[in-house]
Amino acid sequence: MVTIHDVARAAGVSPATVSRVFNGGNVTPARAHSVQQAAAALGFAPNRVARSLRKQRSSVIGLVIPDIGNPFFTSLARGVEDAAQRTSLSVVLCNSDEDTDKERRYLEVALGEQMAGVIVAAASRDRTDLGPLIERGIPVVAVDRRPHEADVDAVMVDNHHGGEVATRHLLKSGYRRIACITGPEGASTSEERLAGYRAALRTAGHRPESADARAHVRHADFRVEGGRLAMRELLAMPEPPDAVFVANNLMTIGVLEALREAGQEPPDLGVLSFGDIPWASLVRPSLTTVELPSYELGRTAAELLLQRMSGGSSALQTVVLRTTLHARESTAGPRG
C-alpha cells in the first residue's frame, strides 16, 4: 500500500506536509504542487481507517431503516443521499428488518466505526438504545419513528393529523362502519394514526371507545401478510365494516388481496391507505391514499444531521411534516 510516507519521500517533504496538502493546511504552492504530482504518480489514496482513528470520526453517515423492502423507506433513503451528496460524506444503509437485535448490531457498528452521524428509523420504541452513540458525541437524528426518551433531533410525520383527515374523508364519502388496521402496539406511528382515526370519529359523533367500535380496530405488523389476515378477520365479523383505514402501504396490499379473495371490491367497501403504494396507478379502482413526504423526511433528517455536525450546539429540534390526502376511486362511497 502506498502511504503518506511514500508520497513524502517521493516529493522530498515530510509526511506532515503531505497531510497538509490534502487537508488544506498552509503549504507553499510549489511544494503543494510537487506533492500532488508525487501522489498522482504513485496512485496514492489516503487510508480512511487511519484517518478515522486519528480524527476520532469517520466520513460516512449511517442510515438505519427497518424495512428495505418498503418503498417508503427507500424513498426516504434517496432523500438522505441527495442531501449528503453535496458534502464529502457517504451514506451507507443498514437494514434492521424490524429486528431489534439486528438493529442493535448495526448501532454497535456505527459506534465502533465512529461514524460521522447516524439517522435512524427505530425498529422499536423502547428497545432501541441510542444512548451509547449520544454519549460518544455522535450526532443522531431520529426519523419517522421517535424512540423513547432519547434526546435527539427528530423528523416526524404528522400521523395524528393524517389519520384524522383520512377518517374524515371516509365519513364524508358516506361510510358509517369504518374499521382501522394499524401497526404494532407500542409503535409511535401506529398509535398516532389510530388516535387520529379515533379523534375524527369522535368529532363526527361516533363513540370510538365503545366495545363495538373497538372491535373494528386491529393491530397488525405493517406487512402484507398482516394486512391480509386482519382484513379476513374483519370480513368474518357478524357486522363487517363498510370501509377500512389501513395505517400503512404494505398492509393495504394484503387488504386488497383479502377483499379480492372474498369477492368484495372498493369502493363498495372503502379502502384508504396511509402511505403510497408504488405504481398504484395500475390498480383499478384507483386507490385513495394519504401521501407521506418520504423523500422530504430523509432530506430534512440529513440536513438536520449536517447542521448538528457542523457544530451548532443549539437546542434539539423536532420537525413535523404534513401529509397530503389524494382522494381517488377506492373511497367513492358505499354502493349507489
Add this chain to the structure above:
Amino acid sequence: MVTIHDVARAAGVSPATVSRVFNGGNVTPARAHSVQQAAAALGFAPNRVARSLRKQRSSVIGLVIPDIGNPFFTSLARGVEDAAQRTSLSVVLCNSDEDTDKERRYLEVALGEQMAGVIVAAASRDRTDLGPLIERGIPVVAVDRRPHEADVDAVMVDNHHGGEVATRHLLKSGYRRIACITGPEGASTSEERLAGYRAALRTAGHRPESADARAHVRHADFRVEGGRLAMRELLAMPEPPDAVFVANNLMTIGVLEALREAGQEPPDLGVLSFGDIPWASLVRPSLTTVELPSYELGRTAAELLLQRMSGGSSALQTVVLRTTLHARESTAGPRG
C-alpha cells in the same frame, strides 16, 4: 472512551491479554473471567477502527447496487444479508443510482475503509473499475451484471435463456409481431436478454436482423419512464407490435401505463415482463413474468464471497442461475 488499557488496568493484566480474551488467544480461564468482568463493568466496546487499522481489514462487507428503488435489488440485498447473518460480518448497502461517479465514490470508500469484501452489481460494464480493490486483495464478487474484463467471482442470471423462453412463450401464444424493449446498450443484461429474444425468433423462422424486425427493438433505461416512452413509440409505428417482451420489471410498469393511456389492454397486446413486479397480484389482467432468482443471487454471491474470504485461492467461479417462466393472463394470445 474506555479502551483496552482501561480494562487491562482494572483486571490487573496487560492489554495484550485483554485482546487475547476477546480474540480467542490462550488465556487462563481465571484471568479470562476477570477480564470479562472488568470489561462488562466498564462497558467496554472494542474500537473497530483501531482494530481495522491493525488488521488491515474491517468487518463489514459492502453491497453496491444500482437502484435501491428496484425490488429486484432489495430482494437480492436480503439474500446477501441473510447469508452474512450467520457470520460476524455486517452488510452495508451503497446505492449507486446507476451513476458511475457515485459508484466510484462508494468503491473508494470500500477500499479506503478496508472492507472485508465487496459485492457489486455494476452500474456500467466498462467504467466500473474493480482493479484497485482486487490489487489490495479485497475479495470482490460481481452479481447480476458482469463488469468488463475483471477477474472476479460472479453470480449471474441466465439472461439469454430467459429471453429465449419468454419469446418462445409469446410465439406459442399466437403473437406474430413481437417487440422487445430492452435496457441500455452496453449493459450485459440488456444485450443477453435481447440476444435470447432474437435467438427464439430465429428458431421460429423469423428474421430478427431484418430492418423491419430491428425497428421493433428499443433500448431504454431500465426505469418506469423509459418503458413508457419506448412503448408509446412502438404504438405509434405504422404497423405496431401485437406483443412486447419487456426486459425488466420497472419498464413494464411504464409499458402498462402507456397501454392504458392508448386504450389498449393485454392480452390483446401481449405483455411479458422479465423480472417480477412486486404485488403484481393486484394488477388485472395478471401479468406473465420471467421470474428472476433475486434472493438466491444475493445469497449465492455472499456465500461465494465468504468462501473466497476464508482463504481458498481456488480458481475463479461464475455461477449462473436459471429463471422461471410464470405464464398468466397478459399473454393469453391475441384477440380470440
Add this chain to the structure above:
DNA sequence: CACCCTGCTGAAATCCTTTTCACGACGGGT
C-alpha cells in the same frame, strides 16, 4: 538596528488495537 509577528516546515506524539518476540514456568520424555 532590534524586535516581533507571521507563515511554513519537520519531528514526534497520538489515536487503539493486534501481534510478534522474548521470557519464565512447567510437564514429560530419556
Add this chain to the structure above:
DNA sequence: ACCCGTCGTGAAAAGGATTTCAGCAGGGTG
C-alpha cells in the same frame, strides 16, 4: 537430573494518518 517443547504472559512494535509543538526564515514596525 537434564533437556525440550508448550503454554501463558507482558513489553513493545506496527499499522497510517493528523496534529501539536518548536524552530526557522523573512518581512514589517518602532
